Amino acid sequence: MLILGLESSCDETGVALIDNEKGLLAHAVHTQIDMHRLYGGVVPELASRDHIRRVIPLIEQVLEEAGKKKEDLDAIAVTQGPGLAGALLVGVSVAHALAFALDIPVIGIHHMEGHLLANLLADPAPTFPFIALLVSGGHTQIMKVNCFGDYELLGDTLDDAVGEAFDKTAQLLGMCYPGGPAVSALAEKGTSGAIDLPRPMIHSPNLDMSFSGLKTAVLTAVKNAENPDDETFRANLARAFVDAVVDVLAAKVVKAMKQEKMKTLVVAGGVSANKQLRNRLVYEMRKRGMQVFFPPIKLCTDNGAMIATAGLERIKHMSDEDINRHFKNLKFGVKPRWRLKEAAADIVG
Ligand code: ATP
Ligand code: MG
Ligand code: FE
Numbered sequence: 001m002l003i004l005g006l007e008s009s010c011d012e013t014g015v016a017l018i019d020n021e022k023g024l025l026a027h028a029v030h031t032q033i034d035m036h037r038l039y040g041g042v043v044p045e046l047a048s049r050d051h052i053r054r055v056i057p058l059i060e061q062v063l064e065e066a067g068k069k070k071e072d073l074d075a076i077a078v079t080q081g082p083g084l085a086g087a088l089l090v091g092v093s094v095a096h097a098l099a100f101a102l103d104i105p106v107i108g109i110h111h112m113e114g115h116l117l118a119n120l121l122a123d124p125a126p127t128f129p130f131i132a133l134l135v136s137g138g139h140t141q142i143m144k145v146n147c148f149g150d151y152e153l154l155g156d157t158l159d160d161a162v163g164e165a166f167d168k169t170a171q172l173l174g175m176c177y178p179g180g181p182a183v184s185a186l187a188e189k190g191t192s193g194a195i196d197l198p199r200p201m202i203h204s205p206n207l208d209m210s211f212s213g214l215k216t217a218v219l220t221a222v223k224n225a226e227n228p229d230d231e232t233f234r235a236n237l238a239r240a241f242v243d244a245v246v247d248v249l250a251a252k253v254v255k256a257m258k259q260e261k262m263k264t265l266v267v268a269g270g271v272s273a274n275k276q277l278r279n280r281l282v283y284e285m286r287k288r289g290m291q292v293f294f295p296p297i298k299l300c301t302d303n304g305a306m307i308a309t310a311g312l313e314r315i316k317h318m319s320d321e322d323i324n325r326h327f328k329n330l331k332f333g334v335k336p337r338w339r340l341k342e343a344a345a346d347i348v349g
Helices: 033-037 044-067 085-102 111-121 161-172 182-187 212-224 231-260 275-287 302-314 319-325 340-347
Strands: 002-008 012-019 025-029 075-081 106-110 132-137 140-147 150-156 264-267 292-295
Touching: 002 044, 012 044, 012 111, 012 302, 025 085, 025 302, 033 044, 033 085, 044 075, 044 085, 075 085, 075 111, 075 302, 085 106, 085 275, 106 111, 106 340, 111 132, 111 140, 111 302, 111 340, 140 231, 150 231, 150 340, 161 212, 161 231, 161 340, 182 231, 182 275, 212 302, 231 275, 231 319, 264 275, 275 292
Parallel strands: 002 075, 075 106, 132 264, 264 292
Antiparallel strands: 002 012, 012 025, 132 140, 140 150
């Protein structure tokens, strides 16, 4: 079975081909980062237009790389939400047009379920059940994942997402959007403890988190600095920021694992590429005889492979008859705001 995965929820056009037996055959991502950099963030209208330009050539590219024709496709999985409406519409429209022409099913996927299931492309891959830490540009959530489609939200950020905090910190340190990798690299040159930043909600009795106060603390440190351009200061501040974020995430995750009596942790989303977070979570889990899994680095940020994987999982869990009934000749709109719980209800139902 051959599945085409399409992702266009934000500023990456991702296309991938997955075979149920051979795994990931080919994938390609076009990132619009350079285009949006000028504006310090994603400009929705520009994003949609660029997806339109890229998506067909990318589909042709992955088909060629995999030595396949579009007629070989058995199903299409596409990000239906959440994300930018205009950007999502590009992927969803292309998926529908292609599925209609080829008379194959088209499956709408929740973007965060895609991030979560990107871990299934890791070797070794995790097995259910597990605690999931979803850390991306728009989400910071801790979940209990009992099995495919059963996602229970245990904790959430009350304000900014971790990725967003990385991006804002990068901006305050005079670095380009998106700033996660740059802040992480700068932090490597800094000294832990040289600057003290708060660890918001680290001792709160629940699994919720907050990162906007940390961003304000970074801003205050920059404003109060004698020379905010000083290299040592910038590196120490980046280090302090990363240490604070990693401390909070590690504490919350350990709390969740104990509370739910779980032994497996799965980390997903763009920030799961972060070196300091990876090292710390490996350390914390190993110390407790627990396991931690991360997606392959290239599949941490947005991509089509995670969407194709989520589509494949769905198909694996359904009969051919049900697939045709649920996904064939089906037209669906985009869901710019969509809770994972609602998406999962669709799967099980
Ligand atoms: P969402 O998935 O919540 O809709 P998104 O799709 O914009 O949001 P992702 O593509 O999953 O987010 O991740 C992008 C985010 O990950 C950005 O905020 C980026 O700064 C951050 N990021 C990427 N690599 C790293 C890294 N090495 N360290 C820290 N942050 C990183
Ligand atoms: Mg992105
Ligand atoms: Fe994402």
